[in-house]
Amino acid sequence: MWRNYLTVGIRALAKNKTYAFINIFGLAIGMAACLMILLYVRYEMSYDKWIPDAERIYQVQSWYKSSETGEETFLQMTPWASGAAIQKDFPQVESQVYLFNNNPVFLKNGEATSSEDFLFTDGNFLATVPLPLKRGDANALGQVNTVVLTESEARRLYGTDDVVGQTLTMITRGITRDFRITGILQDLPKNTHFKTTGIARLDYPGYNFDTPDVLTCWGCQNGHIYLKLKPGADPQAVEAGFPAWEKRNIPDQNSGEARFNAGDDQDWHIVNVEDVHLGKAQAGAMSVGNDRTTIVTFAIIAVLILGMAVVNFTNLATARASQRAREVALRKVLGATRRQLIMQFIGESIIVSVVAMLIALAMVELAIRPFAAFLEADLSISYFGTGGILIPVLLLVTIVGVFGGLYPAFFLSRFQPASVLKANKSSAETPGTGRLRNALVIAQFAVSIGLIICTAIIYGQTVYARTVDPGYNRDNILQVEELSRYQLIDKGEAIAERAKRVPGVVAAGRTTIGVATDNNNNTGFMVPGNPEPITIGNYQVDEGFFDAMGITLAAGRWFQEARPMDDMTLPYPPEDESQRAMAQRGGNIVVNELATQRLGFKSPADAVGKTLKAALVDNEIGLVPVTIIGVVKDSRFRSVKLPLDPIMFTNWNSGHTHLIVRYNGDPKAVRAGIEQMWKGITTDVPFKAEYSDDIIGELYEAEDARAQTFAAFALLAVIVACLGLFGLAAFTAERRTKEIGIRKVMGARSRDIVRLLAWQFSKPVIIANLIAWPIAWWAMRDWLNTFDARIDLGPGPFVLAAVLALTIAIGTIAGHAFKVARSNPINALRYE
Known part of the structure; x- marks a missing residue:
């Protein structure tokens, strides 16, 4: 019996090569995507589990x-x-x-x-x-x-x-x-x-x-x-x-x-x-962690893509039900029970699943290394032992085979021999399957459209993050690190002055904050009428920082070397006497626009000239009176994920962490000149510098990877959906050959036939858009809310996804539609 089932199943696949290819190849894509993503999810969940205790x-x-x-x-x-x-x-x-x-x-x-x-x-x-x-x-x-x-x-x-x-x-x-x-x-x-x-x-x-x-x-x-x-x-x-x-x-x-x-x-x-690694705390980390929500999202997408492939199997099996109705009827006449028929069709589904899994494993073996390199993950495949995937593979084959064949098995096994065998009934449309197929096609395209929308929005946000105006001139900056070394504590000014003389250098300035630096330093301000301190970021700069960073002045002025009150340098380590002197005399500061708002000023101009008190020395000594001499435009020194900082700049002559160099001309020549200058001053501190474009690229690597990964998932989902749609279009065109022949005899033109078939498959795609849009909007709204600066969630990505999905759907069935529309009606209407 089992041998007969196997023979019949193989013959059924061989007889309908298009059906077999769509089912097997679609399942293979879904299984391969599922396996690769689940390998990655397992890897992400395995962090530090190998540590004893x-x-x-x-x-x-x-x-x-x-x-x-x-x-x-x-x-x-x-x-x-x-x-x-x-x-x-x-x-x-x-x-x-x-x-x-x-x-x-x-x-x-x-x-x-x-x-x-x-x-x-x-x-x-x-x-x-x-x-x-x-x-x-x-x-x-x-x-x-x-x-x-x-x-x-x-x-x-x-x-x-x-x-x-x-x-x-x-x-x-x-x-x-x-x-x-x-x-x-x-x-x-x-x-x-x-x-x-x-x-x-x-x-x-x-x-x-x-x-x-x-x-x-x-x-x-x-x-x-x-x-x-x-x-x-x-x-x-x-x-x-x-x-x-x-x-x-x-x-x-x-x-x-x-x-x-x-x-x-x-x-x-x-x-x-x-x-x-997947915790909510990622600031101040030794290594870049990941987002648990992203990992869960990838796992869900993997299951959805696999589910779409299973849907293809169910759709095509029910679509072909009429072609196997006579076989079922004859088996029942010869004594086959419904249970035996169910086992037969589920067995055929498992055969398809096994073949698809073999192809999927070959795909995974070929793709795992570039996939791991892209995600910078240590992914590998082993089939046996701890971490082996043999048991998950067998479970996946069984689950896909059973779930893919379950509905077709129950559906096909319920045919009544008497109604099927009379008057060539087997060639007729099988009742009750159209709604299910339409629902499954809608579900497939809803997933595909949703992924296309998410991909477009993620890509748009990634581009926006890289190109949004940060409030300073980000072009042509070379950021030199290691300036905070103790070996250089009294050499910073000399380094900055010599850097300005390097050919191609336009400006150079020292700072404790720069392009995507990790430094975080805050201090408290006391505002009249408010008993609680206002927290403002506190960063040291020199006079050259303004031109080097390309910051815009909103009101007042920047620090000037000739004004003693502008210089708030304290010796290192700070002595009590010097701190008391600072608390007694005070100093001048520059703040950004956000700081003026936090401090209660109505406008940048309103803040200039005002004196406040700030905690800039030891608490026992007291507060330092500081006068705001200038207000600069807000600058986004960190990722767009993080809120803008209210910032106070103080002018120091030492203790800086970075040298900002603005240049014109050949970047490599400027870097080489700065490096040569550096080595002429110190041999105890290695030279390390990065271009601003490279720093920003590294800052948004994770977002780039997420955008590309979503794009790949969306492409796979669209391919799987189109495979199913292609198969359904082929069988629909075949079943409606006689109807189309009659329409042509009655005067219908080829474009009318094409429009008829195109509209039949466009309706599910339109409905899928109505389902996908609100879900994608809700998911992307929450994702965009994790960014402090973000794009508007406008209609563009949704319209793009709708047009793209309709174009893909119509393009998929166009070949069948034109072929049927241009066929001779005599061939369709001749006696069978």
């Missing part, structure tokens, strides 16, 4: 909600002071450790090199987070001034990873330190939020000997704290204890007439390391 390891995060604006910021970083306080107050904590990045300079054979991903710790980090070691043991960081390197970093620095026992010399905060290499880390897999080339342990309080306030500051986020809870400890109990813990540990601070507490706008949370 990962279920007990947590990252402490600081989440902010501004009491002034209601804006929320979720930081993975947290103050150093909170680590010891947590371990003291929570007996559930087995150990805690602090991890931070300071980009040290390595010295080797008199040449300086650096690594952005090199980390420092204040304790035995590997005892809390047991990263895998190739050489050494878990006590490799048990002592101060020890270091572990990754295999790749050891080979980069020494040419081999057999370097345990050697000394690594590095410069941190201007001090040369020697560290003994005590271990070699295995190169970490990509599916981890720990991005590092090495970890060094040092005495953190001694490291900050010149800035002891860092050790007691509850509003300073410079690193990450990790906890390991005791076995059986309840993390929810720790979370529940944080509000009371904040009140016990965080002191009130007073600055003149202002009183504030670092816990007012800040809450502490612990997040398991397995959830950090």
Whole structure:
């Protein structure tokens, strides 16, 4: 019996090659897309699960909600002071450790090199987070001034990873330190939020000997704290204890007439390391995380594309029901039960599913490497063992086969032999299937149209993000980093002046904020009549920053070198005497337009000349009177996802982090000239610079990838939908051959026939638009709301998707329509 079923199924496919191709190829596309996306989803969900005891390891995060604006910021970083306080107050904590990045300079054979991903710790980090070691043991960081390197970093620095026992010399905060290499880390897999080339342990309080306030500051986020809870400890109990813990540990601070507490706008949370990558806190992260909503969306799209392929099978099977009605009737006459017929048709569906899966696996094998490279993910296929996909593949084949064949099986098996075998009934239209097919076609095109709309909007927002006016002239900027090194603390002015003399350089200025920099520094302003401080961003610049960045002045003036009150430079480290002098004399500042609004001024001109008080020195000393001498247009220095910052600029002569160089002419020649100048001043700090266009490109890489991925999904969905529509058009044209012949005899023209068939398949597409539009509008509205600056959700993408879908649908059936319309009616009306 089973052999007969198999033979009949293969013959049915071979007899209708178009039907077989559409079903198998459509299912193969759907299965391949589903497998690849689910591999990616599984990879994204696997972050840090490979770490031993990962279920007990947590990252402490600081989440902010501004009491002034209601804006929320979720930081993975947290103050150093909170680590010891947590371990003291929570007996559930087995150990805690602090991890931070300071980009040290390595010295080797008199040449300086650096690594952005090199980390420092204040304790035995590997005892809390047991990263895998190739050489050494878990006590490799048990002592101060020890270091572990990754295999790749050891080979980069020494040419081999057999370097345990050697000394690594590095410069941190201007001090040369020697560290003994005590271990070699295995190169970490990509599916981890720990991005590092090495970890060094040092005495953190001694490291900050010149800035002891860092050790007691509850509003300073410079690193990450990790906890390991005791076995059986309840993390929810720790979370529940944080509000009371904040009140016990965080002191009130007073600055003149202002009183504030670092816990007012800040809450502490612990997040398991397995959830950090897809968590809501992505600011201040070691590596770029991902959005859980995006991952879930990809998984849903994968299922939808597969569902569309299954819909094709169901549609075409019911459309061809009349051609197999006589076969069913004869089987029933010969004694076949309905249960046997159902098993036969489901078996045929599983055969199609198996063949489609084999093709899909071949597609995945060919596409997985470029797909992984595009997403920068470590994706691979294995069929057996842990992580093998054999069982999921078998389940997918079974589910698709059963669900794809279930309705056709029940539908075909219910035919009555008497009604089918009389008067050539088998050639007639099978009743009751038209509505289902139309509904399924509508569903297919609703998905396709929705994806086209989403793709258009995501692409539009991505282009907008790259091209929106940031409030400064973003063209022809070379941004030089590493200016904050202690080795350069007294050389910044010389670097800026020499940079101005490099051929092609138009202007150069120093700053602590630039194109997509991570620096965040805020201070409080006291406004008359408001007992609470107003938080404004505080960034140091020099006189050349204005021209170098290309900022527009809205009112007043910029800093001038000849005016002593414009210079608010304090020595480093700041001395009490100098701070008192600053609090006594005050200084001049420039703010942006948003800052004037936050401070309560009606217009930029209204703010110029006004004097306020700001917390620019130690709280015990008091507030500094500052006079606004100028207001600049708002500038968007960061991503369009983030809100604009209210900013105060102060003019300092040192302590800057970046050099902004505006140039004309050949960018490479200018960069080479700046680099040569740099190396003439320092050999202890590597030269590092990026063009503004490259920085913006890196800033929006994730959005670009999302736009291209959605475009690929939309294309696959359209292909699958068109395959189904092509098959339905072919069978519809075949069934209506006699009707069309009669119409032509009665005088219908070819274009009338084409219009008739085109309209039949256009109606479901029009209805699909009405379904897809509100769903896509709702989804894209929520997505666009995650951006501070965004495009308008206008009718353009929706009309584009509708026209495109109709064009594709009509183009798909046009060949059949013209072929049937131009056929000779004699061939259609001759006696069968």
